[in-house]
Amino acid sequence: MTQDDDKRAAAEAAVAEVQPDMLVGLGTGSTVRFAIEALGRRVADGLRVTAVATSLDSAARAAALGIVVRDFAEVARVDLTIDGADEVDDRLWAIKGAGGAMLREKIVAAASTRMVVIADASKRVTAIGGVKLPVEVLPFARGYVTDRLAMLDATVTVRDGVTDNCNIVLDARFAAFPDAPALAGALDATPGVLGHGLFLDQVDATYVADRGIVTRLERVEVSG
Numbered sequence: 014m015t016q017d018d019d020k021r022a023a024a025e026a027a028v029a030e031v032q033p034d035m036l037v038g039l040g041t042g043s044t045v046r047f048a049i050e051a052l053g054r055r056v057a058d059g060l061r062v063t064a065v066a067t068s069l070d071s072a073a074r075a076a077a078l079g080i081v082v083r084d085f086a087e088v089a090r091v092d093l094t095i096d097g098a099d100e101v102d103d104r105l106w107a108i109k110g111a112g113g114a115m116l117r118e119k120i121v122a123a124a125s126t127r128m129v130v131i132a133d134a135s136k137r138v139t140a141i142g143g144v145k146l147p148v149e150v151l152p153f154a155r156g157y158v159t160d161r162l163a164m165l166d167a168t169v170t171v172r173d174g175v176t177d178n179c180n181i182v183l184d185a186r187f188a189a190f191p192d193a194p195a196l197a198g199a200l201d202a203t204p205g206v207l208g209h210g211l212f213l214d215q216v217d218a219t220y221v222a223d224r225g226i227v228t229r230l231e232r233v234e235v236s237g
């Protein structure tokens with residue numbers, strides 16, 4: 014049983030949630046590729062769905078498999094989004110964006126009635142914060158945002174290349190990971206930061222595969 018087998022198992026479990034006539038959000042990354050393949054097979058078998066994609070890569074892969082991909086700019090609501098993560102914990106907090114797609118991913122997640130994360134067991138952690146946090150930044154604001162991140166005790170590396178949105182990504186490594194909601198709030202309030210990889214409210218469920226066994230974890234809403 015390889016890591017790819019687990020990615021595929023988690024992806025197939027999530028794709029089983031897709032119902033006829035849904036508008037499906039497609040995340041980005043190596044795990045999502047298995048979901049796109051699984052959805053492509055269901056479409057080839059006659060399932061009628063449309064999709065929106067969080068990256069040019071996912072859009073191209075889906076279209077190549079015969080999945081109708083709509084322009085997200087024309088869309089307000091998505092039924093179900095399936096996406097990967099770099100880390101996810103049992104609070105359903107995730108860090109995303111190793112592939113640089115976190116800004117579009119967060120927008121599509123926000124538009125989604127339900128968003129599920131698929132992962133192999135290497136992504137499941139006790140508490141998020143062990144990987145670099147990607148921050149998408151307007152190139153004009155690179156120096157200012159780098160300084161703000163340094164003031165939050167992060168060591169910053171500028172990633173090569175640009176995102177699908179033609180912005181840059183700063184990868185922030187924290188010696189001690191800060192309180193995640195406070196960090197998300199600080200980043201959201203920083204001019205020039207267009208998005209970041211902290212997903213604290215977006216994930217409704219995870220499918221994590223460990224040596225072929227897929228476990229689904231659902232967000233529990235606390236009322237009152």
Ligand SMILES: O=C[C@H](O)[C@H](O)[C@H](O)COP(=O)(O)O
Pocket residue numbers: 040041042043044045096097098099109110111112113114115118
């Ligand atoms: O920007 C990339 C996305 O957030 C991915 O969903 C995330 O990095 C996980 O990717 P992978 O499944 O390749 O580990």
